[in-house]
Amino acid sequence: MDFELPEEHRAFRDMVRRWVDNECPKDWARKLEADEHNYPHALWEKFSEAGFHGIGIDEEFGGQGGDVVMQMLLARELARSLGGLSWIWGITSFAGTKSIGLYGTPEQKAKYLPRIAAGELKAAISFTEPAGGTDVLGSLTTTADKVDGGWVINGEKIWSSSAHVADYLLVLARTDRNVEKKHQGLTLFWVPAKSDGVKITNLPKLGMRSMGSSSVVYDNVFVADENVLAEPNRAWYTLLPTLNNERIMVGAFCLGVIDGVLEDALAYMMQRKAFGKFIGQFQILQHYVADIATMQRTTELLLHSCADKQARGENVGTDANMLKLFASENANKAADMGIQILGGMGYSAETDMQRYWRDSRLWRIGPITNEMVRNGIAESLGLPRSF
Structure with a gap:
């Protein structure tokens, strides 16, 4: 088995790494993340100029092309400096590129994909x-009722990241109340964010501050039939392949955080002195970085295996769950070790360790809690469902 990336992917990875170092250095990322009242439009524009929004979109729609492996390489390299701010690229990549690109109509693809690719x-x-939280199906009360020419949505959503600056909201709503199972009777809508009846309120939170997360209230919001994605009442079957992609993307972001943590820890250990010597000589700190490096390598192998399988069209449901679980816990543990290595400076907002810790802490909760991930893995091994 060949664990090396092909030349095309290596060249892309190296290009993105140089771009990140030049265009998105860590000191700038710290300033962006700290300003929770202002969305970092300048970062979005940098992604647009670099063509990153077009990764994964076919060239016929103005995109750069590229498979899931290339998308994960991009996610990893962005997160090494940007941490959770990488989601600024990832959210639209999932909500727009993946959703419309995979199950949009030809008309929807022609209308929206070129605009997404161009930023x-x-x-x-x-x-x-x-x-609800992770119990998306059991708690779903948002409804959409059929009317002449479209649908009317009523309900409330929460933790909708970047909703306050979005042009469109990818909304999951119940369209059939008379179903035997909770996953039936659901429909996906591509809702213009400025529609009458949409009220967006920002929520303060621990990490990824400037990106913004919001509650969104839908009060008799009309959505035209042309803004229904895929087949009505069968949204859950449509979503499942993209949910695997989201978990792989989280794994890539987490690996990028581990990269950043290790990079910063080594640099600090080789210039900080205590007790008359560089702290890089202290055995316990050497053990910490050895553990972080091992987390980095094992997470990398699992990510590449998972992304390669999905690129080849294989079923990666359990693998994607394992990756999300392993990568998020490794990233948060590595960032915690990084804070310990830097001591007081690790806790300081003047360095990036605290930012890596705050951002990676979310990935143990979302887009699905690691407890639920473990349930899914156990069930895939033949054990009875525990929830």
Whole structure:
């Protein structure tokens, strides 16, 4: 088995790494992330100029092309410096590129994909409900009722990241109340964010501050039939392949965080002195970085295996769950070790360790909690469902 990337992917990775170092250095990322009241439009524009919004979009729609492996290489390299701010690219990539690109109609693809590729359209995901969290299906109360020419949506969503600057919201709503199972009777809508009846309120949070996360209330919001994605009442079957992609993307972001943590820890250990010597000579700190490096390598192998399988069209449901679980816990543990290595400076907002820790802490919760991921893995091994 060949664990090396092909030349095309290596060249792309190296190009993105140089771009990140030149265009998105860590000191700038710290300033962007700290300003929770202002969305970093300048970062979005940098992604647009670099053509990153077009990764994964076919050239016929103005994109750069590229498979899932290339998308994950981009996610990893962005997160090494940007941490959770990488989601600014990832959200629209998932909500727009993946959703419309995979199950949009020819008309929807022609209308929206060129705008996404050019960086002219921002999207946000609107799935989670206030009483639900990971229990998306069991808690889903948002409804959409058929009317002449479209649908009327009523309900509330929460933790919809970047909704306050989005042009469109990818909304999951119940369209059939008379179903035997919770995953039936659901429909996906591509809702213009400025529609009458949409109210967006920002929510303060621990990390990824400037990106913004919001509650979104839908009060008799009309959505035209042309803004229904895929087949009505069968949204869950449509979503499943893209949910695997989202978990692989989280794994890539987490690996990028581990890269950044290790990079910063080594640099600090080779210039900081205590007790008359560089702290890089202290055995316990050497053990910490050895552990972080091992986390980095094992997460990398699992990510590449998972992304390669999905690129070849294989079923990666359990693998994607394992990756999300392993990568998020490694990233958060590595960032915690990084804070310990830097001591007081690790806790300081003047360095990046605290930012890596705050951002990676979310990935143990979303887009699905690691407890639920473990349930899914156990069930895939033949054990009875525990929830």
